[in-house]
Amino acid sequence: MSELNITHPKKLKQLAATAICGNDITSSCLYVSALTIIYAGQYAFIALLIVGIVLYFFRKIYGEAVGALPLNGGAYNVLLNTTSKGNASLAACLTILSYMATAVLSASEAMRYLNSIFPAVPILIATFIVLSFFLALTLTGISESSTVAIIIFIIHLVVIALLIFSAFYYITINGLGNLKLNFQTPVKGGIATAIFLGFSVAMLGVTGFETSSNFVEEQKPGVFPKTLRNMWILVIIINPLISLLAVSILPVQEIASHEGAFLSHLGSHTGGSWLAMIVSLDAALVLSGAVLTSFIGVSGLIRRMTLDRIFPQALLKENKRGSSSAILIVFYLLCLSILFITNGELGPLAGVYTISFLSVMAFFGFGNLLLKIKRKKLPRPEYASPIVVILGILGIFIALYGNIKLHPEFLVVFLQYFIPTILIIYAFLKRKVVMHYLLLYANRVFDKLSELALFSRFHLTKEMRKLNKQPFVYFTKGDNIATLNKVIIYVKDNEITQKLKIVTVLQTETQMSDTFMRDFEALDRAYPDLRIEYVQIPGTFGPELINRLSHEWNIPHNFMFIGSPGDHFPHRVSDLGGVRLII
Numbered sequence: 001m002s003e004l005n006i007t008h009p010k011k012l013k014q015l016a017a018t019a020i021c022g023n024d025i026t027s028s029c030l031y032v033s034a035l036t037i038i039y040a041g042q043y044a045f046i047a048l049l050i051v052g053i054v055l056y057f058f059r060k061i062y063g064e065a066v067g068a069l070p071l072n073g074g075a076y077n078v079l080l081n082t083t084s085k086g087n088a089s090l091a092a093c094l095t096i097l098s099y100m101a102t103a104v105l106s107a108s109e110a111m112r113y114l115n116s117i118f119p120a121v122p123i124l125i126a127t128f129i130v131l132s133f134f135l136a137l138t139l140t141g142i143s144e145s146s147t148v149a150i151i152i153f154i155i156h157l158v159v160i161a162l163l164i165f166s167a168f169y170y171i172t173i174n175g176l177g178n179l180k181l182n183f184q185t186p187v188k189g190g191i192a193t194a195i196f197l198g199f200s201v202a203m204l205g206v207t208g209f210e211t212s213s214n215f216v217e218e219q220k221p222g223v224f225p226k227t228l229r230n231m232w233i234l235v236i237i238i239n240p241l242i243s244l245l246a247v248s249i250l251p252v253q254e255i256a257s258h259e260g261a262f263l264s265h266l267g268s269h270t271g272g273s274w275l276a277m278i279v280s281l282d283a284a285l286v287l288s289g290a291v292l293t294s295f296i297g298v299s300g301l302i303r304r305m306t307l308d309r310i311f312p313q314a315l316l317k318e319n320k321r322g323s324s325s326a327i328l329i330v331f332y333l334l335c336l337s338i339l340f341i342t343n344g345e346l347g348p349l350a351g352v353y354t355i356s357f358l359s360v361m362a363f364f365g366f367g368n369l370l371l372k373i374k375r376k377k378l379p380r381p382e383y384a385s386p387i388v389v390i391l392g393i394l395g396i397f398i399a400l401y402g403n404i405k406l407h408p409e410f411l412v413v414f415l416q417y418f419i420p421t422i423l424i425i426y427a428f429l430k431r432k433v434v435m436h437y438l439l440l441y442a443n444r445v446f447d448k449l450s451e452l453a454l455f456s457r458f459h460l461t462k463e464m465r466k467l468n469k470q471p472f473v474y475f476t477k478g479d480n481i482a483t484l485n486k487v488i489i490y491v492k493d494n495e496i497t498q499k500l501k502i503v504t505v506l507q508t509e510t511q512m513s514d515t516f517m518r519d520f521e522a523l524d525r526a527y528p529d530l531r532i533e534y535v536q537i538p539g540t541f542g543p544e545l546i547n548r549l550s551h552e553w554n555i556p557h558n559f560m561f562i563g564s565p566g567d568h569f570p571h572r573v574s575d576l577g578g579v580r581l582i583i
Helices: 014-030 032-068 075-080 085-119 123-139 143-176 177-184 191-206 213-220 223-249 252-257 259-270 273-308 325-343 346-374 385-408 410-430 431-445 452-467 481-494 514-526 545-554
Strands: 472-475 499-504 529-536 560-562
Touching: 014 032, 014 085, 014 191, 014 223, 014 259, 014 273, 014 560, 032 123, 032 177, 032 191, 032 213, 032 223, 032 346, 032 385, 075 085, 075 273, 075 346, 075 452, 075 499, 075 560, 085 123, 085 273, 085 346, 085 410, 123 273, 123 325, 143 223, 143 259, 143 273, 143 346, 177 223, 177 514, 191 213, 191 346, 191 385, 191 499, 213 273, 223 252, 223 259, 252 259, 259 273, 259 560, 273 325, 325 545, 346 385, 346 410, 385 410, 410 431, 410 545, 431 481, 472 481, 481 499, 481 560, 499 545, 545 560
Parallel strands: 472 499, 472 560, 499 529
Antiparallel strands: none
8 A cells, every 4th residue: 555645634733742642641640659659758759850860861862763763653663774674573562562551551540530539430341431432532533632632631730730739838837747757767678779669660650751752743843852851841840749749748658558549648638628539530531641642652653564564554544534443443452352351450451561661661772772873874853872872771671670570470461461462463574474384284284175275375375476566665876785785685584575676866867887787687696586676767866756756666655765864965864755774
């Protein structure tokens, strides 16, 4: 399916893009502040400030990587343009798992808050209704979804501001006696251990930060770095401030006993039952908004993977509103399956969410390092120094170690979900090999059943021919034989095709040298199973020429490759419509 036939919805402005991610990341204060206090006690605010520092590193890491490669897909996109499709698919698998767990956890937790106000609300059924509502909403298009996200986001920030104001007012009347008592209480294992464990669990409160990179193509130019800035400001202010206010008002032991509805309890203490009611309603609303974040983030990621032929092309079909209906429905069904398999129990999902989310962040950090090594000449709007990237990755590894140390069972549960998921994605990625063996199997097993064997061979062979028929393009300025050989090896290892066009764009009628043509002929003979065609085109290499060739040859932009452009390249990579970097 050519991407020229795909409609593009209206681009998102700063508030809308921030709201979609912000509902997820700002809802973290509903649980992460109490969770951090349980492990770090009165020093929780320090652990949360360290989280803010690590997130600042990742603000730079994401800003550089996505600025250089502003295409949907997040960590998948960065690794796809710096390593192999297999490595990129591993990061995508973790991202999808993270979104699935986030959607179900957020919806279930939202309904638990609602159940605390209205006990008659059945949590499992209500969670199903929330997931169904946001499926219907995202099917109407990202612009309509963003309007709902903005409303939820603004309401949540107003309620949090009201809660903080009431806490300050309470302290001005009652003083800081409780804070002094809490700091006189020793913490279990010592201050360093408490901050380490508190930091580990607090890192779970930045989920949503990675989402903006998964729908960057739906944002207006220049909006993406602003979403990172806005989310970082909210995280560095809200979570440490609420934890510090909490230990100034409540004993640490009391906070631990009200972990499930911590902010509601804090609100009842500082403002009364009316504020507790408002906070609980807001919690149900903003946690539901985090479900929307998951739907939008996964839609951008899976659409990009489908364009790269990892998933069946039928998923690309869009409705009249420009939404990929099949992608959203498949994700919705996967979320429902997890909800009913676990019967709404949050424990198993917490393990999947914890490890997959932190692993995605680590992959993005590694992708940034690879970008510096393999694509060092690629223009980028900002630059994260290697020490910043390394410190960011180190922070993620510390958080991963701390969470697994606290909950070793998380690793087992994670693997139970991860292994089947990555096997399915790997089967799609290597479906040419899978179909080849199925064809052999059909020939052997159904040898006596000639009609069934003929039917199986016909359809498998037809599908293999269909996959192999798709040509790919590599634009070269006259690379030497070693470089062209690397290109061919990459295509053979990562793509399903038997056709490769090697294209040179020349502004004059200049002919390529005899040496180049001899090298090309040698390569053509070296790979008999790959039909390599050399094409020389007059003109200027740029978006217009790429669009014209894509239309004339019916080859999508993301099936066209280039080497990493230099500093003097007159176009941004994003202007090329999804052309991939492989050398």
